[in-house]
Amino acid sequence: MVRFCKIVVCLILLCSVISCKDKEGVIIRGEISNLKNPSILVTWISADTLAIDTVDVDIKGKFNYRNRIDTLTTFTLYLNNYESAAVVFADKGQILKVKGDALLPDLIEVHGNEINNDLTLFKQENRELLTQRGQLLFNLSMESQSDTANNKSMTRHDEIAKLQLLDHELILQAEEFIKKNPGQFSSLVMINNFFMNSDNPQALERVLDYMDEDVTNTRFASRLKSYSEKIKRSAEGEQIPYFMLKDKDEKDIYSHNFNGKYLVLSFVSTAGIESRETIDLLKEAYQKVDKDSVEFLTVYIDSDIYPVEYMENDSIPWKVVPEKRGWGSDIVDSYNVQYVPFNILIDPAGHIKVRNIPAQGVVKAIGNSTED
Known part of the structure; x- marks a missing residue:
């Protein structure tokens, strides 16, 4: 029995040595406060495929994650149902430490190699x-999230x-x-x-x-x-990238349809106060411009998730596009739209005049308003 116990101990020690010498193993240990869920979702690219793991977290926010990689790999740790995330750069044979607050993801520190240490130093400074x-x-x-009238604009x-x-x-x-x-x-x-x-x-x-x-x-x-x-290719001063869209009535809209006119191209969401406020401000601008020389076009980015149904849409007097491909659509990519609301002013020659123009600045930028 004593001999058997010694053999078991030796095997445990041998496995520990082999594990330590695992050149392709990476260990990510961490402690994250303000976690609402008992798990973290970890994603990384493996052989051109997005891989996903779920990591258990204890009541103190501590976790221990192991993986096998053969090159520098970017792991993304999603916290609190994608509300925030932390990025870890890992290479084979490394042990990395993560520490921070899920409510302040930009300050989450990662230590364990030169890349993470440099980025953490920037955060500290x-x-x-x-x-x-x-x-x-x-x-x-x-x-x-509250999305109520009590919010102070x-x-x-x-x-x-x-x-x-x-x-x-x-x-x-x-x-x-x-x-x-x-x-x-x-x-x-x-x-x-x-x-x-x-x-x-x-x-x-x-x-x-x-x-x-x-x-x-x-x-x-x-x-x-x-x-x-x-x-x-979508910077201010450049010729606009070609687009072909379908409006809410399934009619084709082409970029060349607006030649010779100013075009206010707006990208909005069906959800969120900012987009609705932008539409209201664009309506005000629309009433002040010369309709013979200015057109408006609004693209709803997330219409695949939230149908364009709320009542404000019914009173929009210009062309509206429910973009079914959402953030994966060609126009979002070619015009480099990173967030909504986002307005682009295009001049009559088809050049991008102003990117990210505030809705309340459209009339002044066009300089072509009509008398009220």
């Missing part, structure tokens, strides 16, 4: 900005304006980081995080030029360069 941003995003999310608009200022400051800090670290893969991640969704293709091109040749030869960098070329 900009903790105050990221905390303010996280709180504003949380406030706006709560207001959108001015307060929400002030919060959005403050959020834009914080985003601008973080972009400046990110660019300084990239300039100081042109040979780091973490700088490519920073470009992806802060410049990929930008409406400024010049900024993306500029930061890519900072990078050392060794880094720009990676597949990740090639993807960023391809994206840079794509958004140039």
Whole structure:
């Protein structure tokens, strides 16, 4: 019996040694506070396929996740039913540690290799900005969910304006980081995080030029360069990309139908206060412009999930498109629409005059209003 116990102990120790020498194993250990669910959803790309795992979390928010990979892999940890997420960069043979608050995902720290350590250092150096941003995003999310008349529009608009200022400051800090670290893969991640969704293709091109040749030869960098070329095609001053849509009556709408006129192209959602406010403001603008020289066109992005049924739609006096492919539609991709509401002003020659123009600024930008 004693000999048997010794054999069992030896086997356990041997398995532990083999496990430690598993060069393709990765371990992600973490502790996340403010988790509403007893599990985390983990996704990553494996052989060009999205793979998914569910990881159990204890009452203190602690978890331990193991996987086998053969190259640098990006794991996304989705928290609280996709309300927030944390990204972990892992390579074979590494042990990584994650710690943070599910309510402030931008501040979740990851340690264990150079990429994660660099990104965590940036978060630590900009903790105050990221905390303010996280709180504003949380406030706006709560207001959108309540979706009641009691919400104060001015307060929400002030919060959005403050959020834009914080985003601008973080972009400046990110660019300084990239300039100081042109040979780091973490700088490519920073470009992806802060410049990929930008409406400024010049900024993306500029930061890519900072990078050392060794880094720009990676597949990740090639993807960023391809994206840079794509958004140039829908930048201000460029000829509009071709589109063909179907309105709510299934009639075809082509981009060339608007030649010789200003076009206010708006992308909105059927859900959310901001989109409904935008439609109301666009209605006001529509009443002030010359209908012979200005047309409006509204695309509902999420009509595949939320049918375009609410009463405001019935009173829209211009063409409306329920885009059945949603965020996967060609027009969303070719016009680089990253969020809604989003308005684009196109001039009579078919050039993009202003991207992300506020609805209340349309009349002034056209300079072609009629007398009330």
